Amino acid sequence: MRKTISVAIITKNEEANLARTLESVRWADERIVVDSGSTDHTVEIARDHGAKVFLEEWKGFAGQKNSAIAKCTGELVLSLDADEEVSAELATEIQAMLSGDAPGRAYSVPRRNHFLGRWIRYGGYFPDRKLRLFPRGACVFEERTVHESMQLAGNIALDASSLQGSLYHHSYPTLEDYIEHMNRYSSLGAEMASSAGKASRSLPAFVNHVLLNPAATFAYNYLFRLGFLDGREGLLLHLYHSAYISWKYAKAWQISRKSGSDSA
Numbered sequence: 001m002r003k004t005i006s007v008a009i010i011t012k013n014e015e016a017n018l019a020r021t022l023e024s025v026r027w028a029d030e031r032i033v034v035d036s037g038s039t040d041h042t043v044e045i046a047r048d049h050g051a052k053v054f055l056e057e058w059k060g061f062a063g064q065k066n067s068a069i070a071k072c073t074g075e076l077v078l079s080l081d082a083d084e085e086v087s088a089e090l091a092t093e094i095q096a097m098l099s100g101d102a103p104g105r106a107y108s109v110p111r112r113n114h115f116l117g118r119w120i121r122y123g124g125y126f127p128d129r130k131l132r133l134f135p136r137g138a139c140v141f142e143e144r145t146v147h148e149s150m151q152l153a154g155n156i157a158l159d160a161s162s163l164q165g166s167l168y169h170h171s172y173p174t175l176e177d178y179i180e181h182m183n184r185y186s187s188l189g190a191e192m193a194s195s196a197g198k199a200s201r202s203l204p205a206f207v208n209h210v211l212l213n214p215a216a217t218f219a220y221n222y223l224f225r226l227g228f229l230d231g232r233e234g235l236l237l238h239l240y241h242s243a244y245i246s247w248k249y250a251k252a253w254q255i256s257r258k259s260g261s262d263s264a
Contacts, residue, residue: 003098006030006074006136009051010064014082015040017170022049024086025078027095034068062141072136079132079150083170084111090165094133105159106134106152111167116175116233123227123238131158132167144192175236182244190251199256200249209249218242 007028011018012035022031022045031051035043036058046053056067069077076098080086086094090109110127113120120126131139131150138156142149152158172178193199200206221227222238230237 003076004029004074005076005078005094005098006032006072007078007080008032008065008068008072009034009080009082010061010068011035011038011042011046011082012058013038013040014042015045017083018042018045019049020085020170021080021082022046022051024091025080026050027091028078029074030072032068032071034064034071036064060143062143065141069136069140075136077134077136077139080167081169085168085170087166087168090163090167093163093165104135104138105157106131106139107159107163108161109133109163109167110165111169113169113171115172115178115237117173118230118233120230120234120237122229123221123225123234125227125237127166128169130167133163178237178240182240183247186244186247187251189248190255193248193252194255194259198249199252201256206249206253210246210253213249214242214246217245 005028007025007030009018009021009032011033015038018033025031026049031049032054033043033046033051034054034056035046036056043053043055052071054067054071056064058064059067065079069079078086078094108129109132110129113125113128131152134150134152135156138153139150140153142151172181200209218238218241221241222235227234227238
């Protein structure tokens with residue numbers, strides 16, 4: 001008997017992306033959209049595409065995604081970001097799994113990242129596998145302020161390589177989008193670092209976190225992982241990702257200074 005599948009998506013002001021995402025999974029039995037106060041046409045787009053829409057206050061990335069997953073009724077759940085698109089190849093693989101004797105496993109999916117109009121192939125950005133497909137009740141997102149990751153529950157095994165079709169990530173069409181995103185995420189990351197006591201309390205630690213570690217990250221990804229083969233877009237991506245790391249720890253230090261826990 002064919003298994004059923006639900007798709008879980010969270011949104012806020014995603015009118016530029018959501019229609020594409022929902023169209024890519026129109027074959028799913030159920031599409032759940034949990035919106036947290038969109039002021040554009042996101043909710044109308046979701047309803048027009050037949051999704052079940054729930055309006056909820058923001059609970060953080062993990063809390064919001066877990067809320068969407070909890071509303072799913074399918075035997076399998078596919079968790080997507082609103083700016084992601086299931087490729088035709090991946091859709092075919094998943095549908096074949098639904099029609100066959102799919103084992104009770106969780107699956108990682110290779111993701112292709114689109115940056116400034118270019119698909120990024122090097123520097124660690126492909127295949128960029130993400131755990132996204134799993135039996136209902138088998139996975140939850142770890143409660144973190146940012147960079148939430150999925151955790152397996154019970155005796156569910158992770159099949160890390162069986163799905164080969166790509167998930168397309170339409171991430172940052174402009175530099176302004178990317179820089180705004182990195183600025184916001186570095187602030188959230190700084191809160192996590194500060195709460196975990198990872199603020200740079202000494203000058204050597206400050207220099208390491210704000211200067212040396214970002215520089216080493218850039219060299220590793222851009223040179224040793226061949227990020228330079230992605231042209232100008234690759235240079236900008238790795239340069240500003242390294243800047244994000246620097247901003248995060250500089251902001252963590254700023255938080256600790258304001259709280260009076262760092263007098264250096």
